[in-house]
Amino acid sequence: MNFVILDSTANLVDAFDQEDEARAALETIVHQDPESADEYALLTYDDAGHPVGEALTGSQLGVHA
Secondary structure (H helix, E strand, O other): OEEEEEEOOOOEEEEEOOHHHHHHHHHHHHHHOHHHHHHEEEEEEOOOOOEEEEEEEHHHHOOOO
């Protein structure tokens, strides 16, 4: 599995092999700038590059500054 964080214009912010690392990075982004939480999303892809599940937006994490 591959986990990527994209911004609202679909630019790659970062990519990870481990989901917990990707979620922690998204939480850090949202914690640093809570007003931009909806501008970032975590997406999961299988090893063939196909999307898996739903995107998780920063605002869905419930992180507060």
